Amino acid sequence: MTDRGQAWRWVRCTVALLAACGILVGIVAPASAQDDGTSDRTNAAYWYGLALARHASIPREQLAALESYREGDTVTDAVRSARAALMPVFDAMDRAARSSSVDFALDYDRGFRMSAPHLGGLRTVARLMRQDATVSFHESDSAAAAARLATIYRVADQVSRDRLVISSLHGQVIFAMADELVGRAIDRGRFTPADADRLAQAIRSFDEADPFRFGEALAIERAFMSDWVITEFGGEGARSPEELSGLVDDPVARLEIAMLEPSQIVSDANNAAVMMDAVLVAFGEDDPELARHDLARIAGEVKDGDFGVLARAMAPDFVRLYERLLESRRLVAGRRAWLSALSSGVVASGAVPLRAFANAAEWYLEAIRELEVLAPADLQTIRQVAMRPELPPDDTQVSLLLRQEPIVHALIEAATLDRCDFSIAGAARPAALPPYLPGMRVAAWLLQADAVRLVHAGETDRAVERHVASYRMVAHLASDRSIPSSLTAHRLFLNLATDTRRFVEHGILVSPQRETLGAQLDRLTQADPFGYLQAIARERADLAKQIPTPRID
Known part of the structure; x- marks a missing residue:
């Protein structure tokens, strides 16, 4: 099979997977009929919700000392107080990160109107966990630091499972938040083989080709730009074009969309689907340079209006997202290689000191x-x-x-x-x-x-x-x-x-x-x-x- 054929197969499998999971618009049940599942204790979302609620109950000024802590600073009573107050928060985060399933009950039927309120809170708490790990390193407790950082890695993985572009981006940022400190700790020779093994286990679940699921997220974007737009604005009893125009930032595009007839909206939505299919094909290419070339060409065609006003106004910045995908591959593969070397073979047996990697x-x-x-x-x-x-x-x-x-x-x-x-x-x-x-x-x-x-x-x-x-x-x-x-x-x-x-x-x-x-x-x-x-x-x-x-x- 040619590379192009493999790429198309990748697209079909991705879209089919999402459809099978009930993610594509029109397949999921109406939001009012869904059990959001966030009260289920086997669902990581339950524990994340508990962690965020506990975090919100702590006065902001009590956390200031930990938020501003820098490596090498004296661990003051204020820092200790903040860490103690956050312990129940971190415990809930750890419990969530160890759960085998996660479902934030996102209402995909809302399409571009859907919100993901958990993302900002989890990013904030992950940053506090990183600060806590920094203090643990200062106190020469590498095991505690590794435990915190492993949890952050797992949070990054679970956040990315939302299959939204914004969630994939948050997952990558959260991963990098932990990884920067992990890299410095490796450089300092601070981890034991057991610490390295704990971290290696935490990143094992990341997919080698697409660690933060950008491809799946783009497939959802495709569904929003085609199926959801057609359902909401192109059929009988459709919403007004003015409502659709309110979802875009560009004032010129907003005016153009507001003037579209329902039939034109359907046509534009179908053109947007064709455009997103081409984007997904490019994302599935084995050759990054070929993918870059194809994406640049598609971006130029979108800008010129070849796929209609909806594609021009609502398409994600897929050129930048592809670079983020390549960066994520390098980031995860590089860290996986280091941790594997640190935790296995002669290193684990003590024949090679971890300082050899410092x-x-x-x-x-x-x-x-x-x-x-x-x-x-x-x-x-x-x-x-x-x-x-x-x-x-x-x-x-x-x-x-x-x-x-x-x-x-x-x-x-x-x-x-x-x-x-x-x-x-x-x-x-x-x-x-x-x-x-x-x-x-x-x-x-x-x-x-x-x-x-x-x-x-x-x-x-x-x-x-x-x-x-x-x-x-x-x-x-x-x-x-x-x-x-x-x-x-x-x-x-x-x-x-x-x-x-x-x-x-x-x-x-x-x-x-x-x-x-x-x-x-x-x-x-x-x-x-x-x-x-x-x-x-x-x-x-x-x-x-x-x-x-x-x-x-």
Whole structure:
């Protein structure tokens, strides 16, 4: 079967599935005759409703301390009070997330008039659960943090089962809310194998091809734009076109719709169904570039009015939704791979420490944040000591360096890690100057300056430890696949090499210390020690993505 045939089959199966579930308009029973099911304790919606009611009963000011809590802040009595007040809320959320079925009793017969009031509340409570997990990490309770984050993952999955575009978007946002903290915890080496396994179980139910069910949601949109519109505005006893026009935001389209005859509404609704079928076909394509091309073409035809005014005024932004779909695939697949590696095999048996998965960039970025609060005069002093290694620091300079010992230890800790991924800094690529590079230069000055202090104090072993960390920093920057990072790594290496040469020439280093530093030099790839080649390749690829390539059909 061709890719196109497979895509059409995907559409037919999706629509058939929704019809079988009684979701498509005209198949479900009238709302007045339906049992909403939200009083059923086997339904997750019951527990979510209980959680939201409990949350609403807590004074907003009591939650402020937890809402504003940031990682590393002191856990105050106000934070503890908020967490205690929210415990029944979180318990209900956890109970809901573990339920095998969820039905929010949404009235699909209302079509575009339907509301989903649970979404905003669940997103708010999920954010509070994330804050609670952040506090648990601060208290070194990774198990409690993992439990909260696993619940948020499950909430994201259940919210997406509404089969509404807005619900799929909320599901993705809620998932990312937890996932950002999970990623940072992995980078910090905070999870145990058991924690990782708990999280892996929580994301197991997400579909690989469409984690947040955008395809099913678009099938519902198709039903709303065709079946529902025809039923409500195109048949006998139909509602007035003015009511239909009130559902759109564009004032010009509103005027056009208000002037339509019922027969024209039916025709436009059928055209909208054809358009949405084509969109669903594109969503089912295996080749993302082909899908993008097709969706861009359809969007242009919709804008030109080829499918009528209803399609132009009421169609979702399917081009953007497709990008969200691709993003969701990468997001879920990437996290699933990490958690699987953390929780299974040699890792689970303890043969490989979880620190092997930690990210040195987390430590570097934290050190940079600490250095940023130093006065400019202090930073200049640190640089002066680093650049003049032959001069012993005076008492004031020594005192300044001693106050930075916690930062030095964080940098040394970062240097012990193999993995370093600065993408967590969120810098756009390609970048003329990644925002962390100035801070990395200051961090390198600090390590060199502290090594100078220790050499003049006769503590050469500790001085060598700082130089080892500096060489590892060079290697980490060289692996960043960024030309500015390669240039920075090269500059730092030249400074280090000068100091190392001076140590050797003045007989400061004994044989084992020279071997230790030599081993660090061996870690730099001879063919591309500062990562210029891979940086150029990466920058070229990034630029190519930003230069549109015309497609010839």
